[in-house]
Amino acid sequence: MTDPRFGAGDLGPGGTAPGPSSFPAPTGRSDEPSPASGSGSSTDSLPVARGRSAGSAAEAGDSSAESPASATVDVSDIAQPPAELAAVATEVFGDRLALAGRFARLLATEGVVRGLIGPRETPRLWDRHLVNCGVVASLFPIGASVVDVGSGAGLPGIVLAVARPDLGITLVEPMARRTAFLTEAVDELGLDNVTVLRGRAEEVIGEAGGADIVTARAVAPLDRLAGWCLPLARVGGRLLALKGASAAEEIGEHRLAIERLGGGEPAIRLCGSGLIDPPVTIVEIVKDREVESRRGPGGRSGASRGGRSGARQPGGGSDQRGDGGRPGRDGGRAGRERRGGGRGNTRRG
Numbered sequence: 304m305t306d307p308r309f310g311a312g313d314l315g316p317g318g319t320a321p322g323p324s325s326f327p328a329p330t331g332r333s334d335e336p337s338p339a340s341g342s343g344s345s346t347d348s349l350p351v352a353r354g355r356s357a358g359s360a361a362e363a364g365d366s367s368a369e370s371p372a373s374a375t376v377d378v379s380d381i382a383q384p385p386a387e388l389a390a391v392a393t394e395v396f397g398d399r400l401a402l403a404g405r406f407a408r409l410l411a412t413e414g415v416v417r418g419l420i421g422p423r424e425t426p427r428l429w430d431r432h433l434v435n436c437g438v439v440a441s442l443f444p445i446g447a448s449v450v451d452v453g454s455g456a457g458l459p460g461i462v463l464a465v466a467r468p469d470l471g472i473t474l475v476e477p478m479a480r481r482t483a484f485l486t487e488a489v490d491e492l493g494l495d496n497v498t499v500l501r502g503r504a505e506e507v508i509g510e511a512g513g514a515d516i517v518t519a520r521a522v523a524p525l526d527r528l529a530g531w532c533l534p535l536a537r538v539g540g541r542l543l544a545l546k547g548a549s550a551a552e553e554i555g556e557h558r559l560a561i562e563r564l565g566g567g568e569p570a571i572r573l574c575g576s577g578l579i580d581p582p583v584t585i586v587e588i589v590k591d592r593e594v595e596s597r598r599g600p601g602g603r604s605g606a607s608r609g610g611r612s613g614a615r616q617p618g619g620g621s622d623q624r625g626d627g628g629r630p631g632r633d634g635g636r637a638g639r640e641r642r643g644g645g646r647g648n649t650r651r652g
């Protein structure tokens with residue numbers, strides 16, 4: 304995988320130290336692509352919070368996330384942000400910092416054991432995932448309705464729900480194992496502002512549409528993302544795509560497609576300036592108008608249909624590797640659970 308944001312790194316110092324809070328690392332690859340180990344859109348890159356090592360590009364690009372079978376990851380202090388991030392984490396999460404810590408622990412334990420996040424991410428959960436997602440909360444108006452498309456292990460959706468209890472957040476994710484984790488995490492953290500919805504973005508417009516804001520991190524190239532996400536926003540609502548250094552290039556490449564999909568001129572927003580270095584790069588697209596999908600509600604539309612630009616991305620977009628709702632990727636469970644009004648993993652918190 305080529306996306307440094309989702310690169311797997313070493314276990315880090317102390318990574319093999321056993322202890323009361325250590326857990327065995329997974330012994331093999333999961334059958335799902337891990338959001339932290341290679342299924343991300345190759346067009347994204349991860350800003351890393353100041354003071355933390357991002358690792359070398361080669362290290363970050365190593366998708367062999369799994370640790371040796373005998374290794375254990377010490378998570379005894381994962382619920383606390385590292386000292387160099389304590390101030391920014393406190394600013395981002397305020398009096399919900401302990402809750403953010405509980406989510407960090409869930410990611411480092413169940414998230415890793417279930418193959419949803421690479422064990423090598425554990426030492427950098429706070430900078431690459433919690434803080435980098437958390438700073439984005441500054442873009443949301445009070446009480447906004449938010450749909451997070453392709454939440455994976457809850458990034459950025461659960462982090463936003465932790466940082467901002469005033470938001471109403473729907474997590475849209477097609478893969479059963481991920482929605483199971485999301486549902487359990489929501490319960491475990493007592494997040495009453497989160498709904499977990501199993502399905503692909505383009506299939507849940509009826510249930511999740513009309514949002515003020517749609518977020519997506521490392522899900523697909525911008526044209527395809529616009530095709531999936533703009534139908535979920537109300538007119539005047541916004542898509543906030545967490546992108547990296549590729550943002551300007553993607554805008555240049557996909558501007559016309561976005562316009563055809565009903566989006567306005569994309570703008571780049573930087574989040575966390577002064578807190579993290581570099582700040583998080585967001586592509587913001589306001590939905591100007593409704594666009595009827597040629598294949599009707601739930602169908603792929605506009606530039607999404609061909610998906611050629613995605614196919615050109617080195618490493619492939621996660622939509623190519625991560626849309627586990629396709630039969631066969633998830634043992635057939637996805638189709639069954641996605642259908643019907645009462646989804647197995649759907650909940651209103």
Ligand SMILES: C[S@@+](CC[C@H](N)C(=O)[O-])C[C@H]1O[C@@H](n2cnc3c(N)ncnc32)[C@H](O)[C@@H]1O
Pocket residue numbers: 337338339341342343344452453454455456457458459475476477478481502503504505519520521522531621622625626627
């Ligand atoms: C690389 S992961 C990123 C997960 C998470 N956003 C993160 O940043 O860690 C991409 C996620 O998008 C999901 N996905 C792929 N196609 C999707 C679609 N059409 N609608 C909703 N989610 C989709 C995949 O199942 C996967 O969980």
